[in-house]
Amino acid sequence: MAVSLLAHVVISDLCLGKPALRSLPISATIADALAALRNSEDNFISIWDCADHHAAHSVSVNVGGDHRSCTCTCVGKVCMVDVICYLCKDDSLLSPSTALKAPVSAILPKIPGLVMHLEPSSSLLEAIDLILEGTQNLVVPIQTKISNYSRRKQLQKPTTAGFATTIHNGFEYCWLTQEDIIRFLLSSIGLFSPIPALSIDTLGIINTDILAINYHSPASSAVKAISRSLAEQTSVAVVDSEGTLIGEISPFTLACCDETVAAAITTLSSGDLMAYIDCGGPPEDLVRLVKARLKEKNLDGMLEAYIQSAYSSSASSSSDDESSSSPPRSGKYSRSMSYSARMVRRAEAIVCHPKSSLVAVMIQAIAHRVNYVWVIEDDCSLVGIVTFCEMLKVFREHLGSMG
Template sequence: MAVRLLQTHDVSDLCIGKPALRWLPPSSTVADAVADLEGAAAAAIAVWDGEEGSDVVGRVCMADVLLFLCAGANLASPAAALQATLSDLLVAGAPPPVRRIEPDASVLEAVDSLLGGAHSLVVPIRERWRRASRGELCWLTVEDVARFFLSSIGLFSPTASRSVSDLGVVRPATLAVASGDTALSALPLLRAAMASHASVAVVPGGMFPRRLAGEISPSALCSCDVSVAAAIAAFSAGDLLGYIDWGGAPTEARLHAVRSRLRRRNLIGMLHLLYGVDPSYSCSSSSSSSSSSSDDDDGDGKSCVASPCARRGKRGLFSARAMGRRPAAEAIVCHRGSSLVAVMVQAMAHRATHVWVVEEEEEEERELVGVVCLLDVLRVLRHHPHQLTPI
């Protein structure tokens, strides 16, 4: 019955009500993508030439942009990096592939594409009463497919009621960074997390190396604006958690902390980015004036606000709670004995693609055991007929 469900339902059933994806051609700049991602609060931009039948060459979200701005030489010259093309960004990040799938393909084919390495799928939007596509595409993600499975979870019994440990879907939590380490040191881990629909755990280190303090997730970064690249360059992983979650207009105390660290590291370009860089403005031309005032470390921020890189209109940071997103310090957790269906419900309720597995201890002392990713859940349910051995 379970396999028949996946074979008889078309991918178009999962795309009902989905909006057309937003796209930009590969020759567009990173600044163009930022304007789309911030202005329309789009989750991701497709890199595509817009021609019907042509391939979507990549998918860019705000997390991709932030990692690109903080990588290598871009760290010193973020304004120049904003003028790079989306093709440059994709090459630098080596993102996982986007795969096209037809709306009349089976859900089983979509699942196999995701399990085969596709990070996300693009599906032509097709009117039910027409055979022809309107030339528009929509995204189909791991979360969309998992939601479909969850809506028919009774067909996957007794597998769904078994524990995640018993089913072997608990991965080692290898993507972890100590809270005292620099946030920049977490960039390679974040790239790996994005490819595997996971997140980077933040642990205290020291005497308690495996206590879960929070997470830096790609979805949290996607809810930020481009100025958070300056915080990534300045802060430790632990401090970044609070900066991402902190709501309202930035206080001078917080801006002063970022400003001071960026000046000590001579990252003047990132300093301009913090206050809103006009991407067409070359920060190198004003670095001398900013440097001359960098000794004014009293936290009033006047030197930066008065610089040619003046504050521009942008959405700024919003608190996690105000946006309906859980704070980074409140990672979603389960236990080894949690059932597969319970973990799926947790992930769907919090719009997450993973759930951390911890020992059953007090919340402030929870020991990190591993992580359950939705992709591994789909793998188990895809092979449901082979998982019917009694517990």
């Protein structure tokens, strides 16, 4: 029954109500990407290549019977974590302002197939197969009520805050992610009985190949692990000497911060970094510690940028307090230094146990807006991690066996 019902599901069904992508051209700088991310409600900005040489290799897209030739391609995505990790590099530490002038391609993930275009009429199974092959974001054209006149006006409109137009090839586009598909499968979970009630241990989907760092280790030693966890849509576990899970350094949390977190990563321990990025903003004692250590390391450029960011945030907060009638600042960075009030995420890890059921772990991950859940024993010792990708493998294998 599951196969016959889901065989008729097309990905446009999952795109209903999704917002159009904000985007930047491949010619943009990292500073442009930073400005765009500061003013976006999405953690990611899509990067598009509309170079003339694509015209000779254009393809046709059909949305609701509307056929158009496509000469623009989404070549990837960037988020605040990409910027933060880039600023943590040795060359960037000396002069962050110079580093931000580099092209956005410098922080664009080099993993092939991370972002893929897909027709709205493609099946759900096609989307799942692409994700299992390594795709994180499916770029799908969406049908809107925008008139041709409105399209022309938007294309002519000057960009603001680093944004380019949301329209490419005459269409608006949206992301389709692992979370979207897991949410959809959860809404039809009864079709897969009895699999959802089985434990994650029984299903064999606990991955023991995890990224971890000691609580007392320098946070700077975790930069490569943070980059990898972003690419794999997981996280970096923070453990003690006995392997007990204490917390995490999550790309999902870092994406809600600003670029000044690079200074904290450069100067603090992993344990202190968890406290620094925890919801509510960084403690004052850690802010002072970051400044002192930047000065000790002679990182004058980063120290200047860090102090300027703190001053700007303080001035903005004072201005907001003095004028309650003034409208709130737009975007997710309308908050105190290094913390986004839009999405409260703590450094406390989301956990389950080996005997937790698949459906319980699915609900837990979706409720916390993460793509993974840590697996621990009763004594809090870390066993592994369960990801959306592993969950999708279970459902895909089940559908394949029934087909």
